[in-house]
Amino acid sequence: MKFKSIKGTKDILPDESHLWQSVEQHIRSVMETYNYKEIRTSVFEETSLFARSIGELTDIVGKEMYSFIDRSGDSLTLKPEMTAAVIRSYIQHNLGKKQPLTKVYYLSPAFRQERPQAGRLRQFHQFGAEAIGGSNPEIDAEIISLSAAIYKKFGITEFEVRINSVGCQKCREEYKFILKSFLSAIANKLSTESQRKIDTNPMRVLDSKDENDKQLTIGAPLIKDYLCDECRIHFEKLQSLLQIAGVDYVVDGRIVRGLDYYTKTAYEIISNELGSQDALTGGGRYDLLVSELGGKPTPSVGFAAGMERLIMILKKRNKLNVTAPHPKLFIAAMDDKSRNRVFQEIFKLRNQGISCETDLLNRSLKAQMREADRQQADYVIVIGENEINSNRVSMKAMRTGIQQEISLDELPNYLTGN
Ligand code: AMP
Numbered sequence: 379m380k381f382k383s384i385k386g387t388k389d390i391l392p393d394e395s396h397l398w399q400s401v402e403q404h405i406r407s408v409m410e411t412y413n414y415k416e417i418r419t420s421v422f423e424e425t426s427l428f429a430r431s432i433g434e435l436t437d438i439v440g441k442e443m444y445s446f447i448d449r450s451g452d453s454l455t456l457k458p459e460m461t462a463a464v465i466r467s468y469i470q471h472n473l474g475k476k477q478p479l480t481k482v483y484y485l486s487p488a489f490r491q492e493r494p495q496a497g498r499l500r501q502f503h504q505f506g507a508e509a510i511g512g513s514n515p516e517i518d519a520e521i522i523s524l525s526a527a528i529y530k531k532f533g534i535t536e537f538e539v540r541i542n543s544v545g546c547q548k549c550r551e552e553y554k555f556i557l558k559s560f561l562s563a564i565a566n567k568l569s570t571e572s573q574r575k576i577d578t579n580p581m582r583v584l585d586s587k588d589e590n591d592k593q594l595t596i597g598a599p600l601i602k603d604y605l606c607d608e609c610r611i612h613f614e615k616l617q618s619l620l621q622i623a624g625v626d627y628v629v630d631g632r633i634v635r636g637l638d639y640y641t642k643t644a645y646e647i648i649s650n651e652l653g654s655q656d657a658l659t660g661g662g663r664y665d666l667l668v669s670e671l672g673g674k675p676t677p678s679v680g681f682a683a684g685m686e687r688l689i690m691i692l693k694k695r696n697k698l699n700v701t702a703p704h705p706k707l708f709i710a711a712m713d714d715k716s717r718n719r720v721f722q723e724i725f726k727l728r729n730q731g732i733s734c735e736t737d738l739l740n741r742s743l744k745a746q747m748r749e750a751d752r753q754q755a756d757y758v759i760v761i762g763e764n765e766i767n768s769n770r771v772s773m774k775a776m777r778t779g780i781q782q783e784i785s786l787d788e789l790p791n792y793l794t795g796n
Contacts, residue, residue, distance in 0.1 A: 386492070386500025388686075393702065400700040401532075401689060402485055405505050408531050409483040412524045414507050417482040419463040425453040431462035431639055431667055435578045442490040444500075456489035461639075461664070461680055462671070464508050469673035474511055483507040485685075497655035497687050506661070508680035510668065515612050518643045518663055518679050519619035525647060525659045525681045526625050532688070533697055534649075537658060540630035541620075541645040542602055543613040544581070547666070549606040554580055556599050564594050581634040587654070600631030612642050639664040643679065651691050658691075659683035705735040706793055708750035710743060712762025720761050723786065730790045751776070757793070 383389055390398055406416070425445045432439050444456040457463055464482060467473070473480045485505045492498055507524055509517045522539060529537055545553060561568070561576045561583055568576075569588040576583065584595055605613065620627050627645075635644045644662035652658070661681025668676035692698045707727065711720040720736050727734045735753055737746045743760070750758045759771040765786070773789075774781045784792060 384500065386494035386498075388499060388501075396702050397689065397698050397700055398685070400698070401685065401692065402505075404531055405485065405528055406483075408524065408528045409505075409507060412481070412507075412520065412527070414481045414483040414509075414524070417464055417467065417484055418486070419457075419460070419467050419484075421487065422454045422456050423463050423466065425455040427462050427466055427671070428455055428458060431465070431671060432459070433639070438490060442492055444489045444491060457486070458490045459488055459682060460484050460486055460504060460506055461508060461667070461682070464680075465510070465667055465671055465673070465678070468510055468676075469668065469671060474674075474676060477511075479512045479517070480510040481507070482510070495655065497652055497684075497690060499686060503685035504682045505685060506680060506682035508678060510678040510680075511676050512679075513665065513677035515616040515619055515643075518612075518616050519623055519625070521661060521679050521681055522620060522627070522643075522645055523623045523625050525661065525683060528683070529647070529658065529688070532692060534691060534695075536651070537647050537649045539620075539625060539627040539645060539647050540633050541616070541627050541643065542630055542633040543605055543609055543642050544634060544640050544644045544662070545601050545605050545609045546641050549604055549609055550601065553599070553601045553604040556604065557581065557601075560598050561595075567594055584632045585634050601634075602629065602631045609642055616643060635660060635662055639667040639670065641665040645681075647683070649687070649691060651694060652687055655687065657684075658687050702754070703733075704754040704756070705733045706756050707732065707734040707789075708746075708753060708755035708758045709734060709736045710746040710750060710758065710760045711737065712743060712760055712765075714740070716761050716763065716766065719766050723761065723789075727790060727793070730794070732790060732793050759789075 428443060429439050438458045443458050445453055448454055464484065468480060483506065486503065487501055488504050489501050491500055494500060507521060509521055522541070526539055544550060557580050558576060561580055565573055565576060568583065569586065569591050572583045572586050572588065572591050581601070583591065584598060586592065633644050633646055640662045642663040642665065646657050647659035648656050649658050650656065659681050663677070663679040665677040668674065668678060709720050709723055711717045724734055724736050735755065737749060755776060757773050757775055759773045761771060765771045769786050770783055771786060772781050773784050
């Protein structure tokens with residue numbers, strides 16, 4: 379019986395993991411430039427946390443969560459997104475006590491049982507940030523600017539930041555009523571999926587992927603035209619701040635986001651290089667979530683972005699020119715008698731923090747040299763009886779082919795550049 383990875387999951391293999399590490403490092407550095415600190419939460423949470431925050435009637439909670447009953451009879455769920463877990467942690471550890479605005483970022487796997495396709499997995503990876511504790515549009519502008527800055531850091535500039543306001547409880551309820559009556563009039567022509575949403579989640583009909591639905595809703599009323607004064611002023615201020623911050627954007631009244639908890643700002647970053655799964659980033663303001671989860675009312679804003687989609691673009695554009703990690707030195711044994719000495723030298727150097735490799739499979743000298751080449755070692759030395767007696771070796775720089783004689787005792791200093 380041969381085991382295979384679960385459908386919709388992907389192993390990150392040794393010849394690729396350094397690319398991920400490099401991308402993660404870039405992301406961390408931009409996050410830290412904006413003074414966000416990392417938060418790590420566990421991979422599973424109580425199922426009710428997600429039902430409560432994301433919303434019972436959303437696709438994620440309704441049909442995509444990996445939930446299970448553990449041996450104690452508790453219902454647990456693998457995180458389908460990070461915000462709910464971060465807010466749970468924020469409340470539990472009273473993070474807001476230390477400072478009025480808590481700025482955190484994360485890199486984490488996420489799990490959703492969606493139909494796998496290019497750019498859509500069942501275990502995928504997200505990076506994102508949350509600014510918890512402020513209602514000012516300056517914070518929305520910072521979050522949007524931060525997410526865009528990450529793509530720019532990689533030299534990606536061909537993306538579109540699409541912003542909208544989804545209003546607050548007050549103006550959204552009024553708007554939903556107007557939208558529902560518009561949709562009810564065309565209900566029998568809409569896809570069954572959209573028909574179902576008219577009552578449960580009417581705003582989501584506006585971001586239906588169905589071409590016919592798109593045509594039918596071209597003239598639909600949009601929330602941005604029904605905002606209350608507070609939400610409208612917030613949205614206008616956000617736009618002027620984005621201009622000041624130098625972030626290009628377009629207003630897209632059809633961005634509604636899938637989750638229930640958004641208020642005011644909702645935005646996406648879209649790339650036209652990704653095919654049908656074109657969203658790189660999604661985010662927005664969620665002023666009611668903290669209180670919904672049992673904390674004090676704490677307005678907040680954040681974003682989440684997909685790692686796989688970022689890496690897809692970077693690969694497509696050959697922007698992942700990262701050198702794979704390789705040993706500084708390969709020590710080959712001339713013959714079996716020399717192997718113990720090679721072993722001794724290898725550990726001596728490793729104890730000094732120098733990355734080195736040798737043959738652990740007792741192969742011939744020729745095979746060892748081939749291996750040194752395959753490993754892309756910077757230098758190679760061969761140790762045999764002569765070298766053991768004289769304590770001197772001939773060291774070859776593999777890139778240039780230049781050889782030089784050096785004492786074994788001098789090796790560590792030479793290789794560390796001291
Ligand atoms: P969402 O919370 O659905 O807006 O997701 C935020 C970002 O995560 C999206 O813009 C994608 O880049 C990424 N993402 C969401 N779902 C998946 C998935 N199933 N596979 C890969 N990436 C995903």
